[in-house]
Amino acid sequence: MDIVNVNKIIEKYQEKRTALISILHDIQDRYQFLPEEALKIIASRLRMNLNEIYGVATFYKSFSLIPKGKHSITICLGTACHVRGGPKILREIRSLLKIKPGETTPDRKFSLNTVNCLGVCAIGPVMMIDGKFYGDMSPLKAKRMIEKLSKNTKKSGGRS
């Protein structure tokens, strides 16, 4: 982990305690998770207790304390996606990757997450892979996409 980057992020927000959540977002964007050392640096520079920072970092769902895999898979479980079969997509992915939401595969290839709503409700069930949205998913489509990613081939968006 590069300490300079962490310090730069903290300085961007002028070491303000009130910017803690923004700082954590920037750190997470940079490293895909919140490394413990980064949190320690934040604590000392913001003159806060590490446990206060831990409290905030664990309260909000978007922060992760464990490293993420190469590909991040997010399954939307909002109401619209739920009634259109979102849980089936999750079941399929779970059985394929053999991990639970919030976990990363041992080979660090995939991380799996669920989210309460991505706000793309009209085209549910929705799955997000590496920040890109895919609508009208089915267990079969999801399976094929994961298999493709496993083979390191890229798929771009578009109606199938």
Added chain:
Amino acid sequence: MRKIKSLSDLEKWRKDILRKQDEFETIISVCGGTGCHAYGCKNIKDRFIKTIKENGYQKIKLRFTGCRGFCERGPIVTIQPQEIFYQRVKEKDVPLILSETIKKGKILEHLLYEDSMTKSRFISEKDIPFYKAQKRLILANNGLIEPTKIEDYIMLGGYQSFSKALFEMEPQQIIDEVKASGLRGRGGAGFPTGKKWEECRNATGKLKYIICNCDEGDPGAYMDRSLLEGNPHSILEGMLIGAYAIGGRYGYIYVRHEYPLACKNAEIAIKQARKAGLLGDNILGTDFSFDVEIAKGGGAFVCGESTALIASIEGRAGEPRSKQIHAVEDGLWGKPTNINNVETWANIPLIIKNGSKWFSSIGTEKSKGTKIFSLVGKVKNTGLVEVPMGITLKEIIFDIGGGPKDGKPIKAVQTGGPSGGCIPVSLFNLPVDFDSLKEVGSMMGSGGMIVMDEGTCMVDVAKYFIHFLEEESCGKCLPCREGLKRMSQILENLTEGKGDEESLYLLEELGQVVADTSLCGLGKTAPNPVLSALKYFRPEFEAHLDKRCPAGVCIPLIHYSISETNCIGCGACAKICPTKAIEGEKKEVYHIISELCIKCGSCREICKNDAIIVN
């Protein structure tokens, strides 16, 4: 970009933009909302740029607009002034659109919207049933402007309401106008906006804050995202008017972290407004100063609650506090703070421009104006719909939404998110406004409208919401933290066929206690989805006591089999089955070995002949 220092500067800028606009003969707008992004609209935009350049097309203006609302039909491309609406456009259609439609004036039939019932095709957006019954006021400009260009907003008369307020109205006059309009908060509770503004204006303290709530945590609702993403300057203009009326010095837009495009577009809009002199010190050459920042949420549903939202902006965990002390007096950093929802802010410029009389002429006696709903779930036309208050559920779901999606009859609609309830089809003649929705045990909420059909299990939906709220409860007060956990367990048991006669009474009793004794709105309204489902769909709950799930959703209570009459023996199901639970010979009827079946539904998904039976 020029800096505007007076009213005449603004008007001159607008005229210059309009003059430039006249140089174009055709405007092609590609929808750039998040829904269309999922269908690859960026590739379409890039292809347009490339093809226009390569072929030397002249006098074409290409716009990458905000959400058009008809997300299900994305990617959407519209052509002005011909008023052509193309849907489900693919990349390969781009050269055709340019060579046929733009050059020769020919309509491409295969890109037109076709009504699945009448088979009639529509060229113009305004004739399509989905748009026809709507009254798009706030969403009107979404398809006409590029959200990242302030010039587009100025061109349509943007910031003129603000300058009218600033130069021609006294703060109290603005508040009176908003009060007279009857505008109620669009975040869900429906508190009168003008009254809130007045309380904040009268609160003691020099420094006051203005907040725009774009936390939009309700699953199934995305109108706030589309507004902030598609027309961010209209939100800023609303906030500016509010700040001037209330006496606010600083503002925050609190955006969900899950909405990256909305964050980005809002940030760009703020920078542009600052450069143009519409934000910052001495705005338009007056004494009025106001500036706005973005605050990002962290994925906590409870942060949509005003006191939790304030805690989150202050950099703390988003735990609500007792509402005995109002935020209008003691809010962000202890200062008077006025929080309104995105859609509420978007209404403000319209009210100032057209007057309170015009606004209050739309809607019902106690709910004025329009409301945007996200019409989603098991309905044919999904997307964002803006309708006048007082329209019936039936009109929204059947006239605009086009009725059921998969042919299964619609049985309910869920409104109000996790704080709302399920309204049965028998009540679909209900006019949609704040009060009538409350009367039937649901609420307006932020505007999610999730349609459910016979294939949706109401016990499963109730379990879904309680589980959602159990996870999102901040844990501060006991009734919400523990009560929801117990309710969740009872519902879990029901869906597994382990419920007994007492379960339903216990659920009702517990629900009442959680509602009566919780600290904040999350807990107070949490039992609504269960209580309303029990009220209207009790037989379905009772069926679960008999270990049956009529909708075929609850896994422990269902089993899969293959219909002898429908199976054509193609073998697709046997091939897809992950546990090899399906056996048979080609061209003969296949069958499922129950012991091996994990009820994943893959066979049902792949079968083209509806031969997989779930009961």
